[in-house]
Amino acid sequence: MLDINRIRQNMFIIQQLARRDKRRENASTSLGQVWQILNPFINMMVLVVLFSTIFKTDSFVNYPLYICTGTLIYEFFLLGTNGCMHSLVSNRQFLIKTTIDKNIYVLVKIYVALINLFFSLIIYAGMMIWFKIPFRFINLLVIVDVALFSVFVLGVGKILAVIYVNFADIDYLYKIITLFIFYGTAIFYKPERLTPVLQVVMSWNPIYIGIAIARQLLIDGIFPSIHLWMKLGFYAFVFYLLGSLIFNKMTEDIVAKL
Amino acid sequence: MREYLNALWELTKRELRRKYARSYLGILWSSLYPFLRMLLVVFLFSTIFDKGIDRYPAYYFTGYLMFEFFNVGSVTSVTTLRDNKDLLIKSKLSKKTFVMSRVNTAFINLLLGSIPYIGVLIYYKAILTPACLLIIPDLFFLYLFVTGMSYILSILYVYFKDIRNIHVQLLNLWRFFIALFYHVDWVSPGVRKFIELNPIYSFIKISRDCLIYGRVSEGRFFVQAILYSVGVYLLGSIIFEAKKNSVLLRL
Numbered sequence: 001m002l003d004i005n006r007i008r009q010n011m012f013i014i015q016q017l018a019r020r021d022k023r024r025e026n027a028s029t030s031l032g033q034v035w036q037i038l039n040p041f042i043n044m045m046v047l048v049v050l051f052s053t054i055f056k057t058d059s060f061v062n063y064p065l066y067i068c069t070g071t072l073i074y075e076f077f078l079l080g081t082n083g084c085m086h087s088l089v090s091n092r093q094f095l096i097k098t099t100i101d102k103n104i105y106v107l108v109k110i111y112v113a114l115i116n117l118f119f120s121l122i123i124y125a126g127m128m129i130w131f132k133i134p135f136r137f138i139n140l141l142v143i144v145d146v147a148l149f150s151v152f153v154l155g156v157g158k159i160l161a162v163i164y165v166n167f168a169d170i171d172y173l174y175k176i177i178t179l180f181i182f183y184g185t186a187i188f189y190k191p192e193r194l195t196p197v198l199q200v201v202m203s204w205n206p207i208y209i210g211i212a213i214a215r216q217l218l219i220d221g222i223f224p225s226i227h228l229w230m231k232l233g234f235y236a237f238v239f240y241l242l243g244s245l246i247f248n249k250m251t252e253d254i255v256a257k258l
Numbered sequence: 259m260r261e262y263l264n265a266l267w268e269l270t271k272r273e274l275r276r277k278y279a280r281s282y283l284g285i286l287w288s289s290l291y292p293f294l295r296m297l298l299v300v301f302l303f304s305t306i307f308d309k310g311i312d313r314y315p316a317y318y319f320t321g322y323l324m325f326e327f328f329n330v331g332s333v334t335s336v337t338t339l340r341d342n343k344d345l346l347i348k349s350k351l352s353k354k355t356f357v358m359s360r361v362n363t364a365f366i367n368l369l370l371g372s373i374p375y376i377g378v379l380i381y382y383k384a385i386l387t388p389a390c391l392l393i394i395p396d397l398f399f400l401y402l403f404v405t406g407m408s409y410i411l412s413i414l415y416v417y418f419k420d421i422r423n424i425h426v427q428l429l430n431l432w433r434f435f436i437a438l439f440y441h442v443d444w445v446s447p448g449v450r451k452f453i454e455l456n457p458i459y460s461f462i463k464i465s466r467d468c469l470i471y472g473r474v475s476e477g478r479f480f481v482q483a484i485l486y487s488v489g490v491y492l493l494g495s496i497i498f499e500a501k502k503n504s505v506l507l508r509l
Contacts, residue, residue, distance in 0.1 A: 030418065039427070042427045168280035169282050
């Protein structure tokens with residue numbers, strides 16, 4: 001059963017569990033829901049201010065937008081994968097006491113990450129207006145970019161979820177890995193600054209590909225090369241398949257392991 | 259007094275155990291993770307920033323350990339009064355103990371992280387002079403500073419839950435103005451002044467100077483460190499004492 005069917009049948013549960021997550025985070029704060037937009041906004045501003053003032057190395061046109069596209073996608077990847085990683089263990093009670101399809105827990109985390117991305121995009125749209133970047137129809141293709149990327153993140157998330165149940169230390173290792181990804185993906189610099197070998201490596205970085213497509217669609221307003229789409233599709237397909245296989249196989253006796 | 263220390267130690271142990279409940283390496287991660295992180299950052303930045311910073315890995319590692327102590331210590335303390343609501347009401351433990359157990363947990367992690375740190379100092383042939391003893395008062399005042407901050411934050415949180423989000427975002431910004439992975443010499447004079455006035459920076463500068471370079475920092479950094487830590491600790495204690503009973507009603 002594909003996740004698409006799962007989503008369709010269980011949309012209500014997914015939304016309820018997502019709401020529970022959100023409530024835990026911002027329960028009875030006076031600003032409450034505003035934090036959903038405030039947090040991404042501050043995160044973006046910190047990086048933009050940082051790289052525009054302290055590290056005035058790479059100031060090219062629309063540098064803030066360049067950075068923000070990168071952080072948008074990267075944060076989505078981070079939130080999605082980290083959320084999925086902890087999803088099975090943190091829903092321990094539900095897993096033991098109910099017979100809800102286990103995939104739902106992972107899907108909820110992706111959903112939560114997507115909502116966060118959505119709010120960030122609102123801020124991003126505001127920035128586009130500020131930088132006088134015209135809105136074009138081609139911008140809408142970013143939905144396809146995000147959709148493919150989400151499938152990729154779901155696959156990675158499933159793998160991590162399974163590993164985490166058996167090996168909680170992956171949490172620490174993954175922190176290091178994501179830090180490496182953050183600096184190793186051309187979020188705040190141009191890949192042209194790297195050696196030719198590293199540029200080739202970068203061109204195969206799935207997170208970079210997701211970012212590059214978004215940049216070309218939103219900032220430059222051009223249709224990204226078909227190679228980029230194919231690579232992203234490839235990663236989405238491979239990781240989704242791998243992730244689902246591992247997930248379905250290894251979670252059969254999960255209740256015993258928790 | 260002994261009962262108090264005992265209770266404090268038990269609470270701290272509980273925090274530590276909870277943190278490493280499900281991992282194999284457990285508490286070993288307190289030493290391993292900072293070390294791995296340092297390796298990564300040094301590897302990434304050695305091509306860009308290594309020019310001009312003597313013994314860069316040690317330089318970065320010092321700042322990282324101290325800021326992480328401040329970071330984790332203060333962030334985990336924010337929610338501690340609410341988290342331990344039941345114990346607070348039912349037991350006769352001094353409320354300060356709950357804040358201190360969170361700060362202590364972070365401090366123990368600092369000490370554990372220092373184990374690979376000392377290895378790095380040796381490997382890079384840090385200049386060893388009597389000045390290195392200054393680390394003891396340096397850590398003491400840093401501890402006071404973090405504790406004072408934590409007292410303030412934990413009380414504020416009971417009244418005003420947004421403080422947690424605000425503090426996390428503040429730290430997000432703060433971490434870039436303490437010359438963690440770059441050198442003050444490289445920024446504009448205005449920014450430099452701002453960084454040097456930053457309390458955390460004083461602690462880091464003193465520790466770097468005395469441990470890595472075997473020298474004593476300029477007097478003003480010591481003055482700043484002492485003023486900030488004593489000031490914040492006094493402020494924190496006053497606020498905590500004043501509000502600790504009315505807080506019970508709120509919880």
